[in-house]
Amino acid sequence: MNKEICKYIDEHESVFVELESLLSSIPAISPLSGGEGEYKKAHALEEWLRKQGYTDFQYINAPDEKAYKGVRPSLILTIPGKKQDRSFWIMSHVDVVPPGDLKLWDTDPYTVVVKDGKLYGRGVEDNQHGITASVMAALALKNAGIQPEYTVKLLFVADEEIGSVYGLQYILKEHPDLFGKDDYALVPDSGCSTGDEIEIAEKNMLWLKVHTKGVQCHASRPDLGKNAFVAASALVLKLAELQDYFKSFQDNLFNPPYSTFAPTKKEANIPNVNTIPGDDVFYLDCRILPTADMDKIMEEIHSRCQKVEKEYGVQIELETVVDGVSKKSNPESPIIKRLITVLKDVSGRDAKLVGIGGGTVAAYLRNIGMNVAVWSTIDETCHMPNEYTWIKNLQNDAKVMAHLMI
Numbered sequence: 001m002n003k004e005i006c007k008y009i010d011e012h013e014s015v016f017v018e019l020e021s022l023l024s025s026i027p028a029i030s031p032l033s034g035g036e037g038e039y040k041k042a043h044a045l046e047e048w049l050r051k052q053g054y055t056d057f058q059y060i061n062a063p064d065e066k067a068y069k070g071v072r073p074s075l076i077l078t079i080p081g082k083k084q085d086r087s088f089w090i091m092s093h094v095d096v097v098p099p100g101d102l103k104l105w106d107t108d109p110y111t112v113v114v115k116d117g118k119l120y121g122r123g124v125e126d127n128q129h130g131i132t133a134s135v136m137a138a139l140a141l142k143n144a145g146i147q148p149e150y151t152v153k154l155l156f157v158a159d160e161e162i163g164s165v166y167g168l169q170y171i172l173k174e175h176p177d178l179f180g181k182d183d184y185a186l187v188p189d190s191g192c193s194t195g196d197e198i199e200i201a202e203k204n205m206l207w208l209k210v211h212t213k214g215v216q217c218h219a220s221r222p223d224l225g226k227n228a229f230v231a232a233s234a235l236v237l238k239l240a241e242l243q244d245y246f247k248s249f250q251d252n253l254f255n256p257p258y259s260t261f262a263p264t265k266k267e268a269n270i271p272n273v274n275t276i277p278g279d280d281v282f283y284l285d286c287r288i289l290p291t292a293d294m295d296k297i298m299e300e301i302h303s304r305c306q307k308v309e310k311e312y313g314v315q316i317e318l319e320t321v322v323d324g325v326s327k328k329s330n331p332e333s334p335i336i337k338r339l340i341t342v343l344k345d346v347s348g349r350d351a352k353l354v355g356i357g358g359g360t361v362a363a364y365l366r367n368i369g370m371n372v373a374v375w376s377t378i379d380e381t382c383h384m385p386n387e388y389t390w391i392k393n394l395q396n397d398a399k400v401m402a403h404l405m406i
């Protein structure tokens with residue numbers, strides 16, 4: 001453990017608070033959620049970093065006419081390493097979600113309040129925890145006069161909260177050469193309060209829209225129609241059975257360790273009580289283990305639909321709404337092994353590798369072949385009123401990131 005780095009981070013608590021306060025004071029909300037985008041916040045961050053002596057910045061501006069200045073900027077700060085044949089990326093996102101009902105907040109969401117060792121405010125955890133920890137890690141190295149081993153790239157992306165279309169997806173599409181084949185990344189945008197879980201894999205996400213077509217008629221003569229709602233209800237139960245059907249295929253990296261199949265959203269059918277609905281739409285949210293046999297799963301889904309079609313005389317159409325495949329990071333790759341070592345060294349933590357059911361932005365990087373660790377020490381208050389993060393966790397995570405850089 002490098003004492004000078006740790007000392008700098010321990011002694012500069014006020015700078016963590018300063019940067020978090022600046023970032024929270026400029027809401028970067030997607031135009032789709034009624035905001036103006038990331039322009040002002042990204043540029044304020046750049047200005048702050050320039051004051052610390054950094055000069056190597058690159059903007060990637062995704063056009064979005066609904067946003068302030070017509071762009072959704074992602075910002076990259078480059079810190080050259082001793083070796084430049086690969087880069088170590090730390091990716092965090094600039095955008096935040098709206099505060100929601102202000103009555104649920106004890107303080108103003110855009111004014112950071114320090115209380116009992118925590119910082120409160122919209123964005124302080126999601127994802128300014130990642131921004132601030134990575135920036136402070138870089139500053140600690142700079143202060144100690146240490147050049148990173150490999151080139152460090154702090155990537156502050158736009159539009160993570162609403163699908164990354166104007167953020168990482170745009171970057172990968174327009175600048176595919178930005179990422180080298182041996183690059184690796186840390187994404188501090190998910191984690192747990194003990195900070196000992198390193199996420200290396202995600203389940204594949206499959207969202208299906210299930211459209212059942214029957215025959216509409218007067219509710220007093222159900223014999224003349226085909227009730228799409230009843231048929232769809234039968235199908236809901238059959239599809240929910242899939243979870244048990246595939247339960248024996250397990251991967252203990254994940255919790256739960258099996259694929260899940262959850263009927264979720266239900267669209268309205270008819271507005272009145274006295275009509276037999278001829279149309280019904282519901283959705284199925286599947287989170288599938290990366291090792292599962294996808295063909296077998298689709299076959300089981302289709303055969304259940306066919307049974308219901310036959311039994312109820314309806315037609316069923318399936319539409320894939322989201323089909324997110326995520327590669328797994330290699331547990332033996334340098335970023336994962338090094339993070340395990342550093343966590344033990346700096347925090348005394350025994351890390352365990354985990355997979356999650358939810359999708360993160362890391363999937364896009366994993367899918368281009370990069371090894372990515374998703375990790376941070378947070379209480380998971382993101383998107384909640386009174387969002388907070390612990391100053392001690394910010395400092396710990398900055399120390400870990402600094403040691404990953406060297």
Ligand SMILES: [Zn+2]
Pocket residue numbers: 093126127160189382
């Ligand atoms: Zn986030």
